[in-house]
Amino acid sequence: MVFRLSSITLACCLLTTLAAQAQQCPAPLATAKRLVLATAPDMNRERVVLRFFVRGGANQPWRMIGRPRKAVIGRAGMGWGHTFRGHARNGEPVKREGDKRTPAGFFRLGASFGFEGSSRPGHVVLKRNETICVDDVRSNAYNTIQPRSVIGPGVRGENMRKIKMYRHGLFVDYPSSRRARAGSCIFLHLMTRSGRGTLGCLAMPEMTLLGVQTFAEPGAVLGVVPKTAFNRFAGCLPVL
Numbered sequence: 001m002v003f004r005l006s007s008i009t010l011a012c013c014l015l016t017t018l019a020a021q022a023q024q025c026p027a028p029l030a031t032a033k034r035l036v037l038a039t040a041p042d043m044n045r046e047r048v049v050l051r052f053f054v055r056g057g058a059n060q061p062w063r064m065i066g067r068p069r070k071a072v073i074g075r076a077g078m079g080w081g082h083t084f085r086g087h088a089r090n091g092e093p094v095k096r097e098g099d100k101r102t103p104a105g106f107f108r109l110g111a112s113f114g115f116e117g118s119s120r121p122g123h124v125v126l127k128r129n130e131t132i133c134v135d136d137v138r139s140n141a142y143n144t145i146q147p148r149s150v151i152g153p154g155v156r157g158e159n160m161r162k163i164k165m166y167r168h169g170l171f172v173d174y175p176s177s178r179r180a181r182a183g184s185c186i187f188l189h190l191m192t193r194s195g196r197g198t199l200g201c202l203a204m205p206e207m208t209l210l211g212v213q214t215f216a217e218p219g220a221v222l223g224v225v226p227k228t229a230f231n232r233f234a235g236c237l238p239v240l
Contacts, residue, residue, distance in 0.1 A: 046197030
């Protein structure tokens with residue numbers, strides 16, 4: 001009986017600790033049940049390792065599923081995303097438009113997209129001159145996807161249907177800032193044949209990306225974090 005009560009006490013203490021840690025974890029990680037985690041030794045690497053984790057609830061530990069996969073981020077590495085700039089230490093970079101860095105932090109993964117239709121909920125079929133991602137800081141439509149007919153001919157943006165790496169992809173809910181020029185048009189998309197880093201997105205081989213689309217379908221969070229910053233999110237991240 002004593003052993004059982006001690007076990008229950010320990011279990012309750014563990015759940016209480018996990019609950020407290022969950023409250024302190026940054027959004028949207030705090031409530032996430034699925035996590036796609038991209039890590040690199042530091043913020044200046046273009047090659048990352050992807051790992052996939054699930055848990056039953058915010059107060060439960062992460063459990064890795066599958067095996068790690070290789071991917072690439074921005075050619076210049078990472079820069080803390082706009083809403084995570086307060087986590088920068090010792091001169092670490094903060095994401096800026098055109099810096100070829102991928103935002104570091106935690107962001108919700110959105111709908112899948114591609115050149116063809118899909119049965120996935122909310123899937124977006126890219127259309128020429130209809131899905132333009134605006135990267136022009138002069139425009140009020142900065143970091144949004146709009147038809148060319150709406151934003152006008154003078155606004156700079158990516159015509160997504162013309163970009164081969166966007167044949168398959170996932171939107172990333174990256175909360176940017178036009179005033180801070182904090183970066184735009186962040187996606188998960190196909191890796192080029194050269195395997196080089198991107199201009200700021202996260203890229204991977206086709207089979208990996210298709211797997212991520214399936215994994216993320218019920219809702220998932222993307223984490224992009226250098227290992228040097230893991231201790232800043234103590235208790236929030238899986239143990240690697």
